[in-house]
């Protein structure tokens with residue numbers, strides 16, 4: 080009897096041991112659809128034949144997006160909350176409301192020896208990417224944000240915004256400074272796709288990249304290039320990916336464009352999930368910083384892949400946004416969350432100090 084109990088204990092210890100080993104992710108890929116509320120997701124789903132890649136995530140929740148001084152946030156305060164775990168004032172980047180710089184999850188990952196990356200479909204110095212790496216009083220300080228990239232050792236960043244590195248009021252040539260820091264510089268996607276190790280600065284447009292469909296597969300190609308490079312780091316990696324222009328289509332109240340941008344983002348989600356499915360040590364989190372347009376779907380037709388829409392604003396709305404998660408630790412990202420909850424949860428799962 081004692082012997083049998085001993086064996087049972089041994090078996091359950093092994094089982095528990097292997098379970099807890101499976102629970103901890105090594106890599107985190109954090110995907111943000113800027114301005115992507117549930118109506119944007121569902122409009123794209125209907126247009127795509129009633130299915131999306133994001134449906135592969137079985138852990139789903141909501142994130143409350145209000146910021147420190149307003150009910151309806153902007154991407155500065157919204158991104159700062161996701162990146163730093165602090166609710167700040169409208170328009171601020173990587174700082175608390177009293178203007179104290181707060182470490183971001185990307186900076187913390189880097190400090191703990193993880194490889195880090197940012198891939199976006201806007202200028203790399205624009206609002207959402209800035210909230211993961213920069214600390215500025217206002218979101219419009221693009222040249223200051225570009226200089227903040229040089230203060231870090233981020234391994235891979237790909238987006239637009241070349242001019243903020245090259246043609247600056249302070250006369251600094253940040254492209255040269257990046258080269259001095261051993262970065263490989265790529266000015267178009269063909270060059271980006273050739274690079275598979277080391278450090279990469281992909282500045283593939285002067286300012287903002289074009290909208291879909293002109294942009295092509297920039298987001299999915301750049302994301303997979305980044306994953307391929309970052310995954311070579313034994314300690315793991317943190318990568319932030321943004322579908323930046325869902326928000327811009329929302330500001331224009333243009334549902335066709337919202338659908339194209341959301342499907343572009345979802346295609347990237349699919350490729351990331353393919354990687355995570357094989358890798359088994361990667362946690363994938365998909366959410367938004369806020370909703371844009373106050374979009375409602377007043378009617379539609381599943382077979383005809385059509386939706387009828389009503390927009391209530393040309394700006395953002397205050398409604399919670401969806402959260403989708405996949406992989407080890409995904410169960411942590413369910414139910415109603417505050418947008419400041421992500422950082423602490425990721426930090427805990429990656430055992431960052």
Ligand code: MG
Pocket residue numbers: 113154201206207208321323326
């Ligand atoms: Mg953004």
Ligand code: ZN
Pocket residue numbers: 114154326327330371395
């Ligand atoms: Zn916006």
